[in-house]
Amino acid sequence: MIYDSIGATDSEWAGKPYAAIRDTAEEDGSVLVVPVGSIEQHGHHLPVATDTILVDAVVHGGSEQVGADVPVLVTPPVWTGFSPHHLPFGGTLSLEFDHLRALLEDVALTGVENGFDAVCFVNGHGGNAALIDAVVSTVGTSTDAEVLGTTYFTLATDEIESLRDSETGGMAHGGEYETSLMLHLRPDLVADDDVRDGTVWDEHYDWGGSDLLDAGPLSVYRSFDQYSDSGAIGSPELASAEKGASIYDVVTSELAALLVAIHEHNA
Ligand SMILES: [Zn+2]
Structure with missing residues (x-):
């Protein structure tokens, strides 16, 4: 229900009248963030x-920490991703690669037109x-604003490593990392312990990735039904709300530091 969740924070684009958006955009070193x-399916235990939900929460947590001195606005999250590898399970809505690329280009370019000095996809x-x-x-070649992008679970991975109880492979899709964050942020949407099952993926290639914290130097395409019966990969049974709170603190602090650095570089 987006109608009762917009406008909760100072950094939220969607709850503001247009003049307030332009005022922020015209400040020195202004940053637009696009989550x-x-x-897509996340096993039997996650929505x-x-x-x-997680990227929106992390982006808002990070942008709230930077404080009033840093002009940052966050667009509503783009909820349509590129997920062809999850379609066999059902429940997945996916854009074609070119459609999502065009969507993100259009959102970013019309956003920075308001006067932002930088735009960062998270x-x-x-x-x-x-x-x-x-x-x-592609956006970078079409605007004078600085264009950046990151994936939140690649931030502060050394600190996250120290919080984990699983082996490598346990913090993959719907595993210990995401399930812990969901137990912290939206426990009402997480199913009971007895359906938190995941397959710990043992990647065939030494160079391949098998964990959110370790993508590896080799990309391999596989449909997710080749990885897992449940749709989840990793160790969701090791997740906890306390761990989720710690992960949230670490990753939002790191994102806040990144936003301050982007602001300072462009001011
Ligand atoms: Zn996920």
Whole structure:
């Protein structure tokens, strides 16, 4: 229900009249943030909006920490991701690569037209990562604003490593990381312990990725039904709300530091 969730914070684009948006955009070193999620299956225990919920929460947490001196506005999250590899399970809504690329280009370019000095995509879905890198380049060639992109779970990975109880492979899709964050932020949407099952993926190639914290130097395309029976990969049974709170603190602080650095570089 977006109608009762807009406008809660100073950094929220969608709850403001247009003149307030332009005032912020025209400040020195202003930063526009575009969160990008997905609607895709996350096993039996998490809702399909997990990536969109988490990236939106992390972006708002980070932007609230930077304080009033840093002009930052956050657009509503783009909830449509690029998720063809999740379609076999059902519950997944996916855009074609070119459609999502065009959507993000249009949102970013019309956003920066208000006068922003920088725009940063913050992604919450591994399957979007290559596309985010691509639009950093395509938008970057079309505007004088600085264009940046990151995927939130690649931030502060050393600190997150120290919080985990799982082995490598346990913090993958719907695993210990995402389930802990959801137990912290939206426990009402997380199913009971007895359905928190995931497969710890043992990647065939030594160079491949098998964890949110370790993408590896090799990309391999596989449909998710080749990884997992439940749709989740990792160790959701090791998740806890306390761990989720710690992960949230670490990752929002790191994002806040990044936003301050972007602001200072462009001021
Ligand atoms: Zn996810």
